[in-house]
Amino acid sequence: MSENTSRTELSALGEFGLIERLASRIQLQQPSTVKGIGDDAAVIDPQGLHQVVTTDMLLEGVHFDLGYVPLKHLGYKAIVVNLSDVYAMNATPRQVIVALGLSNRFPVEAVDELYEGMLLACRNYGVDLVGGDTCSSRSGLVIGVTAIGAAKSEDIVYRSGAKDNELLVVSGDLGGAYMGLQVLEREKAVFTETGAQPDLAGHDYILERQLKPEARRDIIELLRQLDVRPTAMIDISDGLASEAIHIARSSGLGVRLYDDKLPIDPTTYQTARDFNLDPTTCALNGGEDYELLFTITQADYAKIKGNPSLTVVGHMIDANSGYRLVDKQGGEHELMAQGWDAFLRKDG
Amino acid sequence: MSENTSRTELSALGEFGLIERLASRIQLQQPSTVKGIGDDAAVIDPQGLHQVVTTDMLLEGVHFDLGYVPLKHLGYKAIVVNLSDVYAMNATPRQVIVALGLSNRFPVEAVDELYEGMLLACRNYGVDLVGGDTCSSRSGLVIGVTAIGAAKSEDIVYRSGAKDNELLVVSGDLGGAYMGLQVLEREKAVFTETGAQPDLAGHDYILERQLKPEARRDIIELLRQLDVRPTAMIDISDGLASEAIHIARSSGLGVRLYDDKLPIDPTTYQTARDFNLDPTTCALNGGEDYELLFTITQADYAKIKGNPSLTVVGHMIDANSGYRLVDKQGGEHELMAQGWDAFLRKDG
Numbered sequence A, B: 001m002s003e004n005t006s007r008t009e010l011s012a013l014g015e016f017g018l019i020e021r022l023a024s025r026i027q028l029q030q031p032s033t034v035k036g037i038g039d040d041a042a043v044i045d046p047q048g049l050h051q052v053v054t055t056d057m058l059l060e061g062v063h064f065d066l067g068y069v070p071l072k073h074l075g076y077k078a079i080v081v082n083l084s085d086v087y088a089m090n091a092t093p094r095q096v097i098v099a100l101g102l103s104n105r106f107p108v109e110a111v112d113e114l115y116e117g118m119l120l121a122c123r124n125y126g127v128d129l130v131g132g133d134t135c136s137s138r139s140g141l142v143i144g145v146t147a148i149g150a151a152k153s154e155d156i157v158y159r160s161g162a163k164d165n166e167l168l169v170v171s172g173d174l175g176g177a178y179m180g181l182q183v184l185e186r187e188k189a190v191f192t193e194t195g196a197q198p199d200l201a202g203h204d205y206i207l208e209r210q211l212k213p214e215a216r217r218d219i220i221e222l223l224r225q226l227d228v229r230p231t232a233m234i235d236i237s238d239g240l241a242s243e244a245i246h247i248a249r250s251s252g253l254g255v256r257l258y259d260d261k262l263p264i265d266p267t268t269y270q271t272a273r274d275f276n277l278d279p280t281t282c283a284l285n286g287g288e289d290y291e292l293l294f295t296i297t298q299a300d301y302a303k304i305k306g307n308p309s310l311t312v313v314g315h316m317i318d319a320n321s322g323y324r325l326v327d328k329q330g331g332e333h334e335l336m337a338q339g340w341d342a343f344l345r346k347d348g
Helices: A010-023 A071-087 A108-125 A176-194 A204-211 A217-225 A240-250 A266-274 A279-285 A298-304 A340-347 B010-023 B071-087 B108-125 B176-194 B204-211 B217-225 B240-250 B266-274 B279-285 B298-304 B340-347
Strands: A033-035 A042-044 A050-059 A092-102 A128-136 A142-151 A167-171 A232-235 A253-258 A292-296 A310-318 A323-326 A332-334 B033-035 B042-044 B050-059 B092-102 B128-136 B142-151 B167-171 B232-235 B253-258 B292-296 B310-318 B323-326 B332-334
Touching: A010 A108, A010 A128, A033 A128, A042 A092, A042 A128, A050 A071, A050 B092, A050 B128, A050 B142, A071 A092, A071 A108, A071 A142, A071 A217, A071 A232, A092 A108, A092 B050, A092 B142, A108 A128, A128 B050, A142 B050, A142 B092, A142 B142, A167 A240, A167 A298, A176 A204, A176 A266, A176 A279, A204 A266, A232 A240, A240 A253, A240 A279, A240 A292, A240 A310, A240 A323, A266 A279, A292 A298, A298 A310, B010 B108, B010 B128, B033 B128, B042 B092, B042 B128, B050 B071, B071 B092, B071 B108, B071 B142, B071 B217, B071 B232, B092 B108, B108 B128, B167 B240, B167 B298, B176 B204, B176 B266, B176 B279, B204 B266, B232 B240, B240 B253, B240 B279, B240 B292, B240 B310, B240 B323, B266 B279, B292 B298, B298 B310
Parallel strands: A092 A128, A253 A323, B092 B128, B253 B323
Antiparallel strands: A033 A042, A042 B050, A050 A142, A050 B042, A092 A142, A167 A292, A167 A310, A232 A292, A253 A310, A323 A332, B033 B042, B050 B142, B092 B142, B167 B292, B167 B310, B232 B292, B253 B310, B323 B332
């Protein structure tokens, strides 16, 4: 968090002032952006390409806890999770629009930090922030981001394109963001009870996975270089199990995952053990990894084989065979998707 | 509200179930919609047109009170206020994306009513609901809507296109939505204190203005028929004064409004008097009328003269002359914009 301790009330700026303050920091970089902030709507020139559009809402107390999430990181993450959806269509993100619900509890300086994170993500991914809505909230902070991307019609990859026997491939490693959250929640509880300063040493990797995730633009570029076109693709926001089932269901197929193939970083693995959690469960259901999960033809296997960023975790099977998980002993179980459903019951 | 008293918990359906329930009711009607709900992002074919994109967030306790707003009306209004922004660009809305934050307090039947209103608005305006995000909220209901429209590049009308001496024209009448809100709040207060049933008789028009506003697609069509191309345009969400200043400021001009030209419906006028409010103030600052405010050249005046749907309320002046209001006695005052700024101080 910033060392800046000055506090300017939002009411001192007002909506117009806040919008002008934000707009003055934005440098448009997309040739496709015709008009950014400052009218009833943003205007985009599609330049002959199809447009993809996705939205995500982040609510305080549900998706984030300002007790341990710095606002700049939160702003960064709010943008990135939407860009991840655009990459999962094999499209290039170009614009974002941001709706914010703010309460008086936030001074202008806090809003600045949030936007700083958003604009940093925009710069890093070559995206323009072109509009939004700012309103007062009586409850917590509410962030709604809509991302717009572009692609040639024939390049767009849907969830529904997988075929029987195709390989299921995941980028990066899994479960880290979830374990990062566990560490943050533990240290918050300790702090609340004892006032002890958080002990986050040795957890850099998983904390970054939770607090400052990246969208896998590099994987989209890698696949183009390797001349591999995924047949189906999704990003992992709810957990591998849930997303694998999404691809299978959308494609009218079943899926089989292999426990011993799951890519888990040693830090994630060890932290899970320290928390008496099963690393496999964390990798399957942890969520928020924002890796890409996709299917490729058997013929394309040779092109990705041995690449450290890509792991084959299973393959598609016929619909009647269902959703299956093969454990390390070779036993087969039904693959269960957790995530949002359980979440709603607990937190809703 | 529905007579249906059955209650199904959201947790019984889960996110997948809720999305499937919604998706099964949607009939896509836009040839430009390539892919609706059911993937990481919606896919749109711009068909050679520019795209306009706008978003609005509605928060319970700030923008609406479920004590007197039926969920179906709320859903309808949430869509319409976004379409109004698209029409204000002189574009045609084609798609909407909806993000919802729901708490356990809402049964599935309530969510159904909300969507019923949204889908009714979509049908009425020929728009597809193509995607969204559904999450649990710990505070109230949160609705985020993003609307996407299309227009030829040369047809898009910005706020910034007004020229000195051009006429400022407004559609319909003003202040009604604000007075409708006053009636609803009074009756709610009476009900809370005495248990007396609301007395809404005689207020149909202003209640409809507040609860079920329409976007002025008909005005956009009328202007095309009349061969009038607005030079600048905005929709009235915050109040005439605020929007007139937006056009003036964006165009590098001043503006002069005439009190005795403001179109005020007799019901609005009488209700304002009954509340000891100045009808002019309600028309200038009431907000939520979703009428269109636009400038036209003096040469186009003959084309709109006498049209009952259009009223010339003022004209553009040079920037140094500022923002002015001429009262009924001919005295000139500075035009003040209220609305969101005051609102944030009160409710934030």
